[in-house]
Amino acid sequence: MRYIANTDADRRAMLAAVGLASLEELFADIPQAIEDCFQPLRLPAQSEMEVARNVQKLASFNEVHCGSISFLGGGIYDHYVPSVVSHITSRSEFYTAYTPYQPEVSQGTLTVMFEFQTLICELTGMEVANASMYDGATALAEGVLMADRIAGKRRIAVSRALFPNYRRVLDTYCWAAGIEVVELPITKNGQSDTAAILDGLSGLVIQSPNAFGVIEELEGLKGAAGEALLIVVTNPISLGLLAPPGQFGADIVVAEGQPLGLSPSFGGPLLGLFATRKRYLRQMPGRIAGQTVDAEGKIGYTMAAQTREQHIRRERATSNICTNSALCALAATVYLSSLGADGLQKLAQLNLEKAHYLAEQITALSGYELAFKAPFFNEFTVRVPADPEKICARLKEEGILVEDQRSLVDVGLAGALRFAVTEKRTSEELDHLVTVLGGIQ
Amino acid sequence: MSTIFDCERPEGIGGLFPAPDVPTKGQENLIPSSLLRELAPRIPCLSEPELVRHYTRLSKLNYGVDDGFYPLGSCTMKYNPKINEDLVRLPGFAQAHPLADEQLIQGCLKLLFEMSGLLSKVAGLADVTLQPAAGAHGELTGMFLVKRYFEDRGEENRKRILLPDSAHGTNPASAALSGFSVTEIPSGGDGMVNLAALEKALDETVAAIMLTVPNTLGIFEERILEVTDMVHAAGGLCYFDGANLNAFLGRACPGDMGADIFHFNLHKTLSTPHGGGGPGAGPVAVAEQLVQFLPVPRIVKEDETYRFDWNYPQSIGCVHSFYGNFGVILKAYAYLLHLGDEGLCAVSENAVLNANYLQERLKKTYRLPYDHLCKHEFVLSGKEIAEGISTFDIAKRLIDYGFHPPTIYFPLIVPEALMIEPTECEGKETLDRFIEAMEQIAVEAKEAPQLLHDAPQHAPVRRLDQTRAARQPMLSYPFNDSADQEDQTS
Numbered sequence: 040m041r042y043i044a045n046t047d048a049d050r051r052a053m054l055a056a057v058g059l060a061s062l063e064e065l066f067a068d069i070p071q072a073i074e075d076c077f078q079p080l081r082l083p084a085q086s087e088m089e090v091a092r093n094v095q096k097l098a099s100f101n102e103v104h105c106g107s108i109s110f111l112g113g114g115i116y117d118h119y120v121p122s123v124v125s126h127i128t129s130r131s132e133f134y135t136a137y138t139p140y141q142p143e144v145s146q147g148t149l150t151v152m153f154e155f156q157t158l159i160c161e162l163t164g165m166e167v168a169n170a171s172m173y174d175g176a177t178a179l180a181e182g183v184l185m186a187d188r189i190a191g192k193r194r195i196a197v198s199r200a201l202f203p204n205y206r207r208v209l210d211t212y213c214w215a216a217g218i219e220v221v222e223l224p225i226t227k228n229g230q231s232d233t234a235a236i237l238d239g240l241s242g243l244v245i246q247s248p249n250a251f252g253v254i255e256e257l258e259g260l261k262g263a264a265g266e267a268l269l270i271v272v273t274n275p276i277s278l279g280l281l282a283p284p285g286q287f288g289a290d291i292v293v294a295e296g297q298p299l300g301l302s303p304s305f306g307g308p309l310l311g312l313f314a315t316r317k318r319y320l321r322q323m324p325g326r327i328a329g330q331t332v333d334a335e336g337k338i339g340y341t342m343a344a345q346t347r348e349q350h351i352r353r354e355r356a357t358s359n360i361c362t363n364s365a366l367c368a369l370a371a372t373v374y375l376s377s378l379g380a381d382g383l384q385k386l387a388q389l390n391l392e393k394a395h396y397l398a399e400q401i402t403a404l405s406g407y408e409l410a411f412k413a414p415f416f417n418e419f420t421v422r423v424p425a426d427p428e429k430i431c432a433r434l435k436e437e438g439i440l441v442e443d444q445r446s447l448v449d450v451g452l453a454g455a456l457r458f459a460v461t462e463k464r465t466s467e468e469l470d471h472l473v474t475v476l477g478g479i480q
Numbered sequence: 481m482s483t484i485f486d487c488e489r490p491e492g493i494g495g496l497f498p499a500p501d502v503p504t505k506g507q508e509n510l511i512p513s514s515l516l517r518e519l520a521p522r523i524p525c526l527s528e529p530e531l532v533r534h535y536t537r538l539s540k541l542n543y544g545v546d547d548g549f550y551p552l553g554s555c556t557m558k559y560n561p562k563i564n565e566d567l568v569r570l571p572g573f574a575q576a577h578p579l580a581d582e583q584l585i586q587g588c589l590k591l592l593f594e595m596s597g598l599l600s601k602v603a604g605l606a607d608v609t610l611q612p613a614a615g616a617h618g619e620l621t622g623m624f625l626v627k628r629y630f631e632d633r634g635e636e637n638r639k640r641i642l643l644p645d646s647a648h649g650t651n652p653a654s655a656a657l658s659g660f661s662v663t664e665i666p667s668g669g670d671g672m673v674n675l676a677a678l679e680k681a682l683d684e685t686v687a688a689i690m691l692t693v694p695n696t697l698g699i700f701e702e703r704i705l706e707v708t709d710m711v712h713a714a715g716g717l718c719y720f721d722g723a724n725l726n727a728f729l730g731r732a733c734p735g736d737m738g739a740d741i742f743h744f745n746l747h748k749t750l751s752t753p754h755g756g757g758g759p760g761a762g763p764v765a766v767a768e769q770l771v772q773f774l775p776v777p778r779i780v781k782e783d784e785t786y787r788f789d790w791n792y793p794q795s796i797g798c799v800h801s802f803y804g805n806f807g808v809i810l811k812a813y814a815y816l817l818h819l820g821d822e823g824l825c826a827v828s829e830n831a832v833l834n835a836n837y838l839q840e841r842l843k844k845t846y847r848l849p850y851d852h853l854c855k856h857e858f859v860l861s862g863k864e865i866a867e868g869i870s871t872f873d874i875a876k877r878l879i880d881y882g883f884h885p886p887t888i889y890f891p892l893i894v895p896e897a898l899m900i901e902p903t904e905c906e907g908k909e910t911l912d913r914f915i916e917a918m919e920q921i922a923v924e925a926k927e928a929p930q931l932l933h934d935a936p937q938h939a940p941v942r943r944l945d946q947t948r949a950a951r952q953p954m955l956s957y958p959f960n961d962s963a964d965q966e967d968q969t970s
Contacts, residue, residue, distance in 0.1 A: 041561075041818075042559050042905055043826060043830050043904050044906060044907030046907075049908035049909075050830075050833060052908065053836075056840055057833075057836045057837055059836075062829045065836060065853070066832070068700040068702055068852075069700055069731070069732055070702065070705055072705060073705070073733075074732055076604070076733070077731060077732055077733060077736065078601065078604070078733070079730070079821040080601050080816075080820070080824070082598070082816065083821075084818065084819060084820030084821075084823050085817050086818075089817075090563065090567075090817045091566075094567045094810070095567075095572075097572075097587040097588075097590055097591050098567075098570040098571070098572030098587055099587065101572040101573065101576050102571075103584050104572075104575075104577070104581075105571050105575040111577040111579050111580060114801060115578055117577070123531060125569070127532070130536070130539040131560075132540060132542040132543070132544045132546070133755070134565075134754075135560050135753050135754070136754065136755075136756040137550070137555050137754045138757040138758075139757065140887075141543075141875070142941075142944045143879055143939040143941055143942070143943065143944065144940075145541075146538070146541035146940045146941055147540070147542035147756075150538050150541070151535075152757075154484050154485070154957070156956050157483075157956040157957040158523060160956050161522050162521050168955075168956070170757065173614065173617060173759075174800060174801040174802075175801055176798070177799070177801070184657070204798065204802065207798040208797070208799060211799060214797070215623070215627055215658045216657065254511070278517070280507060281511070281515055282515055282517050282518065295801065302574040303575060303576060304574055304807045305576040305577070305585065305588045305803065305806035306578030306801060306803055307578075307759070307802055307803065307804050308758075308806075308808060309613075309805075320955075326757060327953075328955070329954055330955075331945045331946070331948045331949035332945050332948065333943060334934075334942035334943045335942050337941060339941040340944075341946055344950065344953055344955075345950070346950070348649075349650050349653035350649040350650075350890070351649070352653075353649050353653060354652035354653060354662045356649070356653040358657070359616045359619065359620055359650045362615060362616065362754070362759075363757055364613075364755075364757075364758045365755050365758050365759075366756060366758065366759060367755075373531065376484045377528065378523070378525065379523055380520040380524075380525070381494075381520075382493070382496060382497075385497065386496075386497060388500075388504075388507055391507060391511070392500050392504045392505065393500070395505065395510050396503065414510070414511050431581070435581060440584070446579070466502045
């Protein structure tokens, strides 16, 4: 086996040193009854060349998809990833290290965590961010658990216009924790109906841009929620342009970080972003790096606020999270610092302009209209004049990918389709989509 | 250490994206000004050479498996094959969107389907969910399954989870997040589960026991079948934490030991890198009676086509935004294909041989509280090595010898614990160098203790002030003055 360094002579010498006659004796403590039941996989070993060939063959089954023009979104977006990102994340000093338990030999990872936390605070307008969660949905679920630890009302309200996959994860976590989930309906504008907010909530969950692509009105929400913590789910690229949730008094901000330099990778690994207020630090889940000094007074970084964590507090920990998405956080950090604030703003503008151009072209077609009049960023929902499934099938024939209507039906809207437009879509591709839509009877 | 915020330049650089190729209207005409950002985020922009040099420099301050011996107990820091890093970047996988039409992502679905089958067999259990994104996430999913199982049976009185006192901290945390209370079972003098203590703790309020096999001392529970029989007889379930699967890969299955639920750590046992703290993957395998509760969607095969199936009304729901960490699962899949049955056996043989060799040699110098044939790891105590010397000092001194320290102060039942896991990837020559360093450190502890107290001296930084980090937390870059911020208003 290529990944084993011992030679037969090494094994013989080591067996002799431990006083055993055979490798089998190393397993003498496993009860015979267990070994007798053992069934091998019946999997013959393959050479590296064969593995490469077989796995490449599987990848080739997806190639039609990858050669298509994608308008898929729903939390995962087809953004351009600068080349420098994967060159840095490919450095094995980063990707073959463990969680930085030994800070003196982990200053690379720890400094990146510190930079990442700073960038997430800047983007969201919040005071403290952790070093990442698994993904957007679990970041939200942990945010809700945290809000309930603080407010203790055992009930939260969630906008109907939350991504349905996030809602499903949230429902599972809340069921297990015994927290009731109530739903806020949607107004004619496609925004959450804040008039429906009740008292006695631990948290209020609003997504902006929401599952329809609509930007929510966050102003005044904090007051409307009473004692409840305001939890905002957002898209980090939109924050290059949009006012950060922190400005509207959000207590917890979570997001999917995939748009920040990660490939879609069939939905994982992803990057959960999590930020909050300093006063809630002790209730926050996840790893955090902090600045300190070494024995000579030199600046260095180490894991901070660890008394919240499972390895110290065990069943009283704020979360059970341990391994998170450190390498993805590195990708996001490199991505953001290769764009800078100015580049991020220009990128967000490019997304905004292209999405609005496409929306205008589509809605100029007979029978197509925006589902909602409210402002949107790079994703929007259109009511369509024919069966959405038929439209998707026709688009697929033309090499154009649009998500079927299931996600929208899940949030209460039938007969519509959602289009996500990133900087990668060219005007020719946008016009091609419009032409094909125009030709559908 | 300087950060990107110390190399900030005032203006943007550009050059990444083309100019708009559609007629533009201006953001102020598309979005109400009340929704627009007034203050630009303070994100520095570096030229590409500056950026590359900054992160290359930072990378050199790290120590990874590619840098040297990394005997971090419980973490299985084995070599991460390079081919896997190439395969995950194939555009057919990297660009696959999770919401794409099922017909266009058959490669992804097939891979996930086959991987579920392989992992079910490795676990010796009926089925697997690939959704959990890490080991602790797998534990949490497992606890959700336990909860749903007893809800379904109308046994909601089962609210307790039993844990040996040697358990990982994630175990009690995962149990508590699912609304369970935790009862600790003291280990016996041999380091294994004390059957009398277990018997006493078992009653109709027990939902499950969470066991790590071999346990965190690296000892295989010789009475594992008695333990799982007792829990089953009392109506409880047996959850196995898979952190230590490397010890019996290719020779035994948790399912045959009485496990009802078992989580994998693909970033440990199946070689996907740890990434400095993730992403990992924590698939969960379950016995037949729990299959109906697994997360949705599941992947089914009809003729030669794969599709998602959401129709499991008893399911706990979802635990991930999509289907789990596909990219990580893919690497583990390639690793399994490469190893085959023969390779899996070779892994456990070499991992266990390496650990026993180190244990045998090191117990002559360091105290070995549980002297037993070990599996893939073992635990020494730094307690009596010399007056005034702690395990912490020994760990930091190992850095000066060019090694990553072992896991320290865990498990909690060994005072001044040093938990050492060599993995199968290390050769005898490396192990001998490590032994020599450990022996040398033991001598230094007595003759030149200051060397240990002052360690590390050959690392990028000296010992860090953890107390200061805890008492005066500085968790983001201290941008100096507010004037600075106003200058950047866009």
